[in-house]
Amino acid sequence: MKKAALAALALLLLVALTACGSSKSGKKATPTLSKDEKVAAASLEKAFTSSATGALTTSEAKCTSTDFVDKVGLTKLKSSKLINDQLQVNTTGTPTFDADTSGKFADALLGCVKYQKRLAQETAKTDATIDATKFEACLKDKLPNSLVKKMLVAEQTQSQDAATVGQQGSKAMSDCKTASKK
Numbered sequence: 001m002k003k004a005a006l007a008a009l010a011l012l013l014l015v016a017l018t019a020c021g022s023s024k025s026g027k028k029a030t031p032t033l034s035k036d037e038k039v040a041a042a043s044l045e046k047a048f049t050s051s052a053t054g055a056l057t058t059s060e061a062k063c064t065s066t067d068f069v070d071k072v073g074l075t076k077l078k079s080s081k082l083i084n085d086q087l088q089v090n091t092t093g094t095p096t097f098d099a100d101t102s103g104k105f106a107d108a109l110l111g112c113v114k115y116q117k118r119l120a121q122e123t124a125k126t127d128a129t130i131d132a133t134k135f136e137a138c139l140k141d142k143l144p145n146s147l148v149k150k151m152l153v154a155e156q157t158q159s160q161d162a163a164t165v166g167q168q169g170s171k172a173m174s175d176c177k178t179a180s181k182k
Contacts (some may be wrong), residue, residue, distance in 0.1 A: 031070035063112035
């Protein structure tokens with residue numbers, strides 16, 4: 001297993017992908033980043049696509065990392081120990097996110113990846129009894145972006161309500177699986 005920061009990134013992606021969510025429809029405008037911000041975003045993009053679990057596609061990773069760096073800024077990414085002074089993903093420590101930084105990560109992720117659709121497709125591949133279209137429709141109803149974001153922030157910040165929020169998401173997912181049987 002890779003160092004702590006990469007493991008933390010993998011956890012963030014896994015939580016996000018298993019939480020499911022949806023992205024806004026339509027294309028987003030790409031933020032304009034400084035030279036240093038581009039270096040940091042490229043490092044995050046690489047980490048997001050090389051994660052053993054929950055890896056993003058190249059376009060999802062580029063969108064997420066660019067938006068996240070734009071919203072949070074280099075100073076905060078460094079102080080949270082996600083990137084080091086060389087603007088690379090920190091492989092020697094564990095990042096710590098406050099609720100604001102975590103919320104911005106969730107916003108970037110949910111704005112770049114169609115989790116409900118992706119999760120429905122991936123679930124249907126591994127469970128032939130699931131109708132992907134029904135599952136996606138149920139997830140859109142039972143797990144809105146607001147709940148997905150709440151789950152991500154709670155998990156990343158280790159808030160007191162992380163278990164409760166996680167249970168809400170798990171119940172919604174289980175209910176949707178049951179409702180989506182062929």
